[in-house]
Structures are given as C-alpha cells and as structure tokens.
Amino acid sequence: xxxxxxxxxxxxxxxxxxxxxxxxxxxxxxxxxxxxxxxxxxxxxxxxxxxxxxxxxxxxxxxxxxxxxxxxxxxxxxxxxxxxxxxxxxxxxxxxxxxxxxxxxxxxxxxxxxxxxxxxxxxxxxxxxxxxxxxxxxxxxxxxxxxxxxxxxxxxxxxxxxxxxxxxxxxxxxxxxxxxxxxxxxxxxxxxxxxxxxxxxxxxxxxxxx
Numbered sequence: 001x002x003x004x005x006x007x008x009x010x011x012x013x014x015x016x017x018x019x020x021x022x023x024x025x026x027x028x029x030x031x032x033x034x035x036x037x038x039x040x041x042x043x044x045x046x047x048x049x050x051x052x053x054x055x056x057x058x059x060x061x062x063x064x065x066x067x068x069x070x071x072x073x074x075x076x077x078x079x080x081x082x083x084x085x086x087x088x089x090x091x092x093x094x095x096x097x098x099x100x101x102x103x104x105x106x107x108x109x110x111x112x113x114x115x116x117x118x119x120x121x122x123x124x125x126x127x128x129x130x131x132x133x134x135x136x137x138x139x140x141x142x143x144x145x146x147x148x149x150x151x152x153x154x155x156x157x158x159x160x161x162x163x164x165x166x167x168x169x170x171x172x173x174x175x176x177x178x179x180x181x182x183x184x185x186x187x188x189x190x191x192x193x194x195x196x197x198x199x200x201x202x203x204x205x206x207x208x209x210x
Contacts, residue, residue, distance in 0.1 A: 095132025099188030113178025
C-alpha cells in the first residue's frame with residue numbers, strides 16, 4: 001500500500017514511501033492550517049479577519065412600533081434581539097414581528113407564540129399571540145424590560161423564537177417561545193405594541209445576526 005510521508009532528508013516535500021521522519025503540513029497561501037505527525041493531527045486555531053456576528057445599530061424605542069433592521073441578507077439563520085430598559089405606555093404585550101420584501105411587509109398573523117411571567121411575590125401569569133412573538137405584559141412605568149429574544153430559521157421560511165428577559169423593578173422574569181411560517185425570505189424585524197395604539201416611551205433595542 002502506498003504511504004504518503006513528509007521528508008526531512010534531501011530537498012524535503014511529500015514522498016510516496018521512503019523517509020517517514022518528517023511532519024506533513026497543510027498550507028494555504030503560505031500559512032500552515034494543520035500539521036500531521038506520528039502522534040496525530042493538529043489543526044491551527046482559525047482567526048477570521050472579520051467578526052462572524054453582525055451587529056445592527058442600537059435605536060431608541062418610540063411610537064407604536066420601532067424598526068430594528070431592513071434588507072437583512074438572505075443567508076441569515078439566527079437573529080438575537082436585545083432589549084435595554086424598554087418601557088411601554090400601557091399594560092399590554094410587546095411583539096417582535098418579522099417582515100419580508102425590500103420595502104418590508106410585516107407578517108401580523110399566523111404566529112403561534114406564548115410568554116410566561118414569573119414574580120417572586122405575586123405568582124405567575126401568561127399570554128399568547130397570533131400577531132407576533134409576544135413578551136407578556138410589560139406595561140406600566142415601573143416595567144423596564146431588559147434581556148433578549150433569539151430567532152432561529154429552522155428550515156425554509158419557518159422561524160422559531162425563544163426569550164428570556166427581566167423587569168428588575170417589579171421584579172418579574174419573562175420566558176417563552178413561538179413559531180411562524182413567512183410567505184418569503186425574512187428581510188426585516190421590528191417591535192410593536194400588541195394593541196397597535198400604545199407607545200414605547202423609553203429604552204433602546206438592537207439586533208445581532210449571523
């Protein structure tokens with residue numbers, strides 16, 4: 001059986017058979033990617049030239065809805081929505097809604113979403129939504145919501161969500177998840193009040209996508 005060896009005698013290089021005293025290196029553009037020796041294979045640590053995680057721009061929440069991103073790349077498979085001290089004017093849910101198209105049309109139906117609220121003194125509660133990925137009851141001036149919701153593309157245009165957030169002033173914790181099938185490729189993300197009339201009064205929101 002032919003054996004490929006790296007030679008340390010003569011001019012060096014790869015030989016079929018013969019000297020087996022050297023290590024075999026795999027290189028790209030003169031850089032060693034991996035080294036194969038008699039004890040096994042070592043792969044060099046990969047350091048990308050740019051971040052593999054793309055950050056959006058933090059925006060101040062306001063109005064009945066706030067757009068976080070449009071024209072997202074078609075290759076996006078995971079999106080993290082970050083909330084920093086988000087406040088809304090009424091005691092209603094906040095929604096994360098997904099959009100499609102270059103001038104986004106937001107999907108406002110077909111979600112299967114639920115969110116639970118946990119308070120150490122007053123017990124639990126919850127809500128569900130078909131109009132967006134919901135975060136349960138964060139209204140009132142003392143509710144300043146911080147945390148994240150993660151969106152995953154499971155296949156095709158099907159997106160799932162899960163969230164973990166807190167409102168330390170209450171204190172409340174919020175967890176939940178959901179799923180929606182979009183009509184085409186995701187291009188945009190926004191937050192919106194669930195009643196369409198309550199407004200965001202303070203806080204910042206951003207996304208990371210990959």
